[in-house]
Amino acid sequence: MKKVLKRVMSALLCATMLAGAMSLCACEKKADAETLVWYMPADANQPGKDAVVEEINKITQEKIGVNIDLRFIDESSYNQRLEMMLASGEEMDLCFIGYLYTLQNAIRKEALTDITEYVKNLEVYDTIDEDIWKSCTYEGKLYAVPNIQIMSMGTAAVFRKDMVDKYGLDLDSVNSYNDLIPFFEKIRDNEPDLIPERAGACFAGEFDKTRTYDVFYDLVRYNPENDKVEVSAEMPGGYNRAVLCHEFYQKGFVRKDAATVTDDTADLNAGRYVQTNDASKPGDAEERTRMTGHEYVSKEVVPGIMSYNTATATMLGVPLQSKNPEKAVEFINLLHTDKDLYNLVVFGVEGVNYKKISDERVERIENSGYDMKAKGWKFGNQFNQYLTPELPDGIWEKTKEINDNAERSEILGFFLDDSMITTEISQCTKVRQEYSKRISAGVEDPAEYYDEYLDKLKKAGVYTIRDEVQRQIDEFKKNNN
Amino acid sequence: MTDEKTLLYSGYQVIPSNFSLEAYKYVFKNPTTIIDAYKVTFAFSVIGTALSVLLMAMLAYPLTKKELKGRNFVSFLLFFTMLFSGGLVPSYILITRYLHLGDTIWVYILPSMISVWYTFMMRTFFNDLPKEIFESALVDGAGEFRIFFRMVIPLSKPVIAAVALFIFLGKWNDWFTSLLYINDPKLVSLQYLLQKIMNDIKLLSENSGNMSIQKDTSSIPTESVRMAMAIVVAGPALLVFPFFQKYFVKGLTIGSVKG
Numbered sequence: 049m050k051k052v053l054k055r056v057m058s059a060l061l062c063a064t065m066l067a068g069a070m071s072l073c074a075c076e077k078k079a080d081a082e083t084l085v086w087y088m089p090a091d092a093n094q095p096g097k098d099a100v101v102e103e104i105n106k107i108t109q110e111k112i113g114v115n116i117d118l119r120f121i122d123e124s125s126y127n128q129r130l131e132m133m134l135a136s137g138e139e140m141d142l143c144f145i146g147y148l149y150t151l152q153n154a155i156r157k158e159a160l161t162d163i164t165e166y167v168k169n170l171e172v173y174d175t176i177d178e179d180i181w182k183s184c185t186y187e188g189k190l191y192a193v194p195n196i197q198i199m200s201m202g203t204a205a206v207f208r209k210d211m212v213d214k215y216g217l218d219l220d221s222v223n224s225y226n227d228l229i230p231f232f233e234k235i236r237d238n239e240p241d242l243i244p245e246r247a248g249a250c251f252a253g254e255f256d257k258t259r260t261y262d263v264f265y266d267l268v269r270y271n272p273e274n275d276k277v278e279v280s281a282e283m284p285g286g287y288n289r290a291v292l293c294h295e296f297y298q299k300g301f302v303r304k305d306a307a308t309v310t311d312d313t314a315d316l317n318a319g320r321y322v323q324t325n326d327a328s329k330p331g332d333a334e335e336r337t338r339m340t341g342h343e344y345v346s347k348e349v350v351p352g353i354m355s356y357n358t359a360t361a362t363m364l365g366v367p368l369q370s371k372n373p374e375k376a377v378e379f380i381n382l383l384h385t386d387k388d389l390y391n392l393v394v395f396g397v398e399g400v401n402y403k404k405i406s407d408e409r410v411e412r413i414e415n416s417g418y419d420m421k422a423k424g425w426k427f428g429n430q431f432n433q434y435l436t437p438e439l440p441d442g443i444w445e446k447t448k449e450i451n452d453n454a455e456r457s458e459i460l461g462f463f464l465d466d467s468m469i470t471t472e473i474s475q476c477t478k479v480r481q482e483y484s485k486r487i488s489a490g491v492e493d494p495a496e497y498y499d500e501y502l503d504k505l506k507k508a509g510v511y512t513i514r515d516e517v518q519r520q521i522d523e524f525k526k527n528n529n
Numbered sequence: 530m531t532d533e534k535t536l537l538y539s540g541y542q543v544i545p546s547n548f549s550l551e552a553y554k555y556v557f558k559n560p561t562t563i564i565d566a567y568k569v570t571f572a573f574s575v576i577g578t579a580l581s582v583l584l585m586a587m588l589a590y591p592l593t594k595k596e597l598k599g600r601n602f603v604s605f606l607l608f609f610t611m612l613f614s615g616g617l618v619p620s621y622i623l624i625t626r627y628l629h630l631g632d633t634i635w636v637y638i639l640p641s642m643i644s645v646w647y648t649f650m651m652r653t654f655f656n657d658l659p660k661e662i663f664e665s666a667l668v669d670g671a672g673e674f675r676i677f678f679r680m681v682i683p684l685s686k687p688v689i690a691a692v693a694l695f696i697f698l699g700k701w702n703d704w705f706t707s708l709l710y711i712n713d714p715k716l717v718s719l720q721y722l723l724q725k726i727m728n729d730i731k732l733l734s735e736n737s738g739n740m741s742i743q744k745d746t747s748s749i750p751t752e753s754v755r756m757a758m759a760i761v762v763a764g765p766a767l768l769v770f771p772f773f774q775k776y777f778v779k780g781l782t783i784g785s786v787k788g
Binding site: 092119121124135313 | 562617618621622625626708709712714717725728729730731732752
């Protein structure tokens, strides 16, 4: 018995060593210079991807003479993975930059190539608004190309349509959350299975305009009216919102256990909240309808503004290690201008991954092995995207109009260098996270704890952050006028 | 075992008021991901544990031999890596660019094969074995390998079982390796699938202040599915535990009592 075990063990050892050596050779497939490696955050489990990439290559080979190697990383791992790949100089020609890995971060780490020269000669440069370019430019240089999508998103309150109809709520006459009280009361009394409002989904006053101001780390905001940087929690909207949340809790409009529930996406997906918040844009209510299976209607409560945050939220960048930045930028250009290529990446192959219903409308085929979840805003020009069944006609024209007419932040193009205040930011963020939960749950009376909150913020150095941001903004304005 | 609606409206109950296997059906409806992850996790856990234990024992045993020259230096080298490690980025560069282990199953096994902590634990145990037995075996004509496999290992079952269990559980619960090194969805570990759900939720709530991103909550599984997945994933590790238990109690006290 022992002898057998020994033999098995040594055989196993030999086998593993051998297999190890073999697999080492197998993965030595160096991509040639004509292949661009493109990393995107999306569900990595897509068996049908290879067929789609093959189709993509047909187009790119013909137009710019390169192949694309599209690789997906799960969204939740994207930040850590990209950080590692950028730091280690792993082979990569294009990557998503934005809310998962901010442009600021990438620039500070000097991880991206300066692509100003390449971009300026291409068609994509003319299709994007001058102000958007301005907000992506750092010290006169471009490091990433923003995607075209909605560039000015406010906040919308979304309501379950069946409830709005049943209890006769006239959305047009609603000017503040106080106007909703009678509606919420009826739901509280008559619909025991539903919750009138998701905790914290309300603002005080006439839909608090201060929320449109440029915000830094959710701690300080730049107020364009008096040209001052202010602490968000000290603005009147901050305290008043806490009072309103408490009032709603006492009236029984939010769930009783909101203070302890850490994740309520299941309730959200089941449509258990009659009212919640969403980013405001054309098609927002329809999106929520798709997610929950209940019909929703929306009302914009905070108007949108084109700010630094929105313009840099979704971009494609060329990392420093790219051997062929010129071709990479040409490919970005193609994504923006070639409608067929763009929709191929979004929806996959026609007939395999989606069916075409009319010229502009498509329907996805379930479980076909390739699904970007119609998240066309992750790259290229979303205005070229085919419409899925839940999206209304003319949505892109409407979005374009909103973009063109959007109010622009006065400090568009400002980049905050936070290297001096990182300690304060992380300390204040901890304090904010601790209290924002208490505020939105509304269990306690803010009169009792709000001063304590402000006090802790001050001790954590929120004024240092405010003064530093103010100093940099003043400097920025001086240099730009 | 409860259906989603009951779970949402009345919370968890000891005896489910509304029995349903819907969530399990959902988990197994498209089982290729889970089955692949099972295969991978099982393979690297078993192979990894076997190799780890074997190599560590083979490393620890010579260190107990007084006649081995330079054993203090070797011990110091091992100990040194315990205090100072290369850090995440250098090891990432080493593993992906020089060893080319990225996207292979070997990345789960090879880099973490030797744990200095467990090696020292084994060394302590081997030290306590009576030297006289080995000497008599030597006199009887057994070589070092024979002594090692026929005497040392059978005598050290408690420590080997304990170390094997620790390593097995560690490997079974490994998700960070998948996160960093694995691109191929067929090669991710089971725990990564769970961790992904948790991270997705965290990502959503962290970005809730950022209104420029549209939040798609529909990709997050419902409460009941999450629980069903936790059971499916935890299962085998639960089965392994009693199997090791008889050695385990003794193994835990290894190194704690001297003299």
